Amino acid sequence: MALNYTVYKYDGSRNAVVMTDMDGKQLVIDCDKAEAQVTFDEPEDVGILARLAREEPASYVSVAMRPGGLQDYVDVWNELN
Template sequence: MNKIYFAIYNDITDSIEVYIEKNLKFVLNCTRLNNNICFEDLLDIAYLHRLAREEPFNYIYFALQPDGLQGYVEAMNVFN
């Protein structure tokens, strides 16, 4: 079983780096993932940027679900 040591958002590459095992790194490109989202307001992208920076594991969870990031943005619009 793989052990996840930590995940961190990389501002320079706009990606989340997940470190698994000792020498294995898994990278999710946030720019590409965010390009698949339909925003009601263009400023709604801030929800995803904040999620990636502050809670990278939750961003990964939503990104790996069908319509997960889209659903997150829609839910944030309802609450705000």
């Protein structure tokens, strides 16, 4: 059964990205849990992922679902900046 999620939003009260499909079913990605194993070069680098979740929740989910995705995203971000 394929799920077609049509709405992606960041829920600040839960620090989570919520995806809602056409039937109203929700999938919640808890950002704290998703980022638990990510290592940051600087403590303030945590904002990289917070901004991604807030501004581009669909991209956050796409990156988070890949093996090593969030860590790879942070590593590339640090290389480019």
